[in-house]
Amino acid sequence: MNKQVKRVAIIGAGPAGLTAAYLLGKAGGFNVQVFEKDAQYVGGISRTEHYKGYYFDIGGHRFFSKSQEVEDFWTEILGDELLERPRSSSIYYNHKLFSYPLVAGEALRKLGLLEAGLCVLSYLQSRMFPIKNPANFEEWVSNQFGGRLFRIFFKTYTEKVWGIPCTQISADWAAQRIKGLSLSSAIWNAVFPRRKQHKQGPIIKTLIDSFRYPKFGPGQMWETCKAKAEALGVVVGMNQPITQLFYHQDKHQWQIGHQNSWVEGEFDYVICSAPLRQLVGGIKNPLSLAVRDAAQGLAYRDFITVVLMLKDQHRFNENWIYIHDPNVKVGRVQNFKSWSPYMVPDKEMACYGLEYFCFEGDGLWNSSDADLVALGTSEMVTLGLIDGGMVLDSYVVRQPKAYPVYNQEYQTHIETIKRGLQPFEGLILTGRNGMHKYNNQDHSMMTAMLAVKNIVAGEMKYDLWKVNQDAEYHEDGELANAGGRSIPTSV
Ligand SMILES: Cc1cc2nc3c(=O)[nH]c(=O)nc-3n(C[C@H](O)[C@H](O)[C@H](O)COP(=O)(O)OP(=O)(O)OC[C@H]3O[C@@H](n4cnc5c(N)ncnc54)[C@H](O)[C@@H]3O)c2cc1C
Incomplete structure (x- = not known):
């Protein structure tokens, strides 16, 4: 019998989509097409725009991962074009710049003795009388640092980022992003050189003091990855937003399309890194109102x-x-x-x-x-x-x-959507907005790497929802750890 070459559609040419594209190209034996809605840039949120010889990120993108597989991928794509750069950042507060991570002596001097003393008292109070089961960002951070330091160094910036009060931000977010960082570790880090700390235990995420960075910004990584994937036979189409999808139950295949037209032929797999809200909105098969509402509820x-x-x-x-x-x-x-x-x-x-x-x-x-x-x-x-x-x-x-946005409802919405999409085979959600995960590139890439392993194996061996924030695969799943709720394995 003639074995049909499997067709794979990849929605989005960001880190997730291009990682999958390149690895499928390397694996060989697949017909791979990438559909990117942007007319000019690949890289998604990790693109680098340019103007008159100036290059700039959307934010600034450090290349750092605990996953050796991700680090090796970056090296394979860019080699010597990936520079080792020192990290240096500050907090502007009260007309002064405070080194970040905090340097104890400097922070004491710049805060003034009285304010510093009040911060220490507030810290001690939070250690002795912590808020039981902190439910939101404010409670979680105040437990770690004390209410006073929370107000000085966390509240204003965090509320600017999310546009909602810290009391409405899920504690999960703080637990993921500031994981391992407490006042004592921040002070330890300030007093003792960083190298000693690496030997002592896991590196604390927000305190890492050097990172790799492409000469011309993160876009260079993804432009090069695109070129290498194309050299392996992958087709990358720009200016191709995918806005509709239909699952043929009888054939177990997908049709995908643009505004008024369908892409020719069917696909065995769709790897999607487009925002989950848009994806669900674009599925033309019947879906329950609960699933549609849950998708609309994602912020x-x-x-x-x-x-x-x-x-x-x-x-x-x-x-x-x-x-x-x-x-x-x-x-x-x-x-x-x-x-x-x-x-x-x-x-x-x-x-x-x-x-x-x-x-x-x-x-x-x-x-x-x-x-x-x-x-x-x-x-x-x-x-x-x-x-x-x-x-x-x-x-x-x-x-x-x-x-x-990790608001109080997002986990429930994700659970509902995952259950609703379970009957559709071959649809693989990956990446940041694709899985509604507040992640870095490495997490997006790891979900793409596992998606490729599943496709190559011809079975869903890995549950992509079990990749944690550090791009590590955990059998018992991070949401089960963070929220005490386990979520059924999904698409
Ligand atoms: C301010 C800021 C700073 C950051 N700093 C860092 C950092 O220091 N280090 C780090 O590793 N990460 C950082 N990140 C995170 C990083 O940007 C993301 O993790 C990463 O880009 C996610 O990759 P992705 O492929 O999952 O999604 P995206 O980057 O969102 O890519 C998705 C792609 O899909 C395309 N697309 C969307 N919808 C459709 C559609 N319907 N049809 C076709 N194409 C579509 C988009 O145009 C885009 O190209 C930062 C993010 C922000 C916002």
Whole structure:
């Protein structure tokens, strides 16, 4: 009997989609097509946009993973083009820059003895009388650091990022993102050199002090990955948003399509990294109202980077600065030249990325580029990070659905959706918005790697929902650990 070559459709050419594309190309024996909605860039949220020789990320993208498989993948794609860069970041609070991770002596000096003493007392109080079963971000962080440090170093920035009070943010989020970090470990880290700590135990996620970074930003990784996948026979189509899908129960195959047309032929597998809300909305088969409602209930936070180019005044050399100041809207400032000197075409110039967190369609999102540049410039002057009249050129990037929101309902919604999609074979959810996971590239890539292993094996050996935030595969599953609820294995 003639063995049919399996057809695989990949929705999205971000880290998840391109990792799957490249690995399927390497495995051979599959007909692989990638559909990317963007007309120009691959890399998704990890793309690098460019303008007149300046390169800038959507945020700043560190390449760091606990997974050797992911690290090896990056090396295989970029080799020597991947630089080793020092990490340097600060927190702007009360008109001062505090090194982040905190340096004990400096923090004490800059906070002042009285405030520092009150922080220690508040920390001791939280250790002696912790909030039992912390349910939200504020309670979780206050338990770890004390309420006072929470208000100084966490509250303002976090509320800017999510646009909701910290009491409405799930404790899971804090547990995942600030995992392993407590005041004692932060102080230990401040007092003792980092190298000693590596030998002592697991590296604390938010304290890592160097990372790899492509010469020309993360987009270089994904442009190169695309080229290598194409050399292996994968077809990558740009400007191809997939908006509808239909599952043929009898053939166990999928049809996928654009606005008014279907892509020719059927696919045995669809690897999807498009936002879960959109995916469910695009499925033309009957789905229960509960599943449709759950998908509609998934929330996202959107993101604008206002890029300013100016003569370098060397006000700061950090890679990025968190802005803990409620008087300005900017949440974080990136200094792209510190990420890689190749990101700026002239060494006399600086290029800053001012990050604004917003909702698609709100006042900030709908502001004209000129208004956003004016806002960014005046806020940088207010913060004392640049002088007025220095900005020579600018650029604005809008990123919809930059963050899947972990509100109190999201886990229930995900469970409902997973159950609803279970009857559809061959649909594989991967990646950040594809699984509604607030992740880094390595998690997205690991889900793609396991998707490929499943396809090559011809059976769903790995449950992609069991990849944890550190891109590690855990048989017992992270949600079971975090929330005490296990979620049925799914698509
Ligand atoms: C501010 C910020 C900073 C970050 N910093 C880091 C960091 O330091 N290190 C790190 O590793 N990660 C970082 N990340 C996370 C990283 O950006 C993501 O984990 C990663 O890009 C997710 O990859 P993905 O392929 O799952 O999804 P995406 O990057 O979202 O890619 C999905 C792709 O699918 C395409 N697409 C969507 N819908 C459709 C459709 N219907 N049809 C066709 N195509 C579609 C999109 O255009 C996109 O290209 C950061 C993210 C943000 C927002």
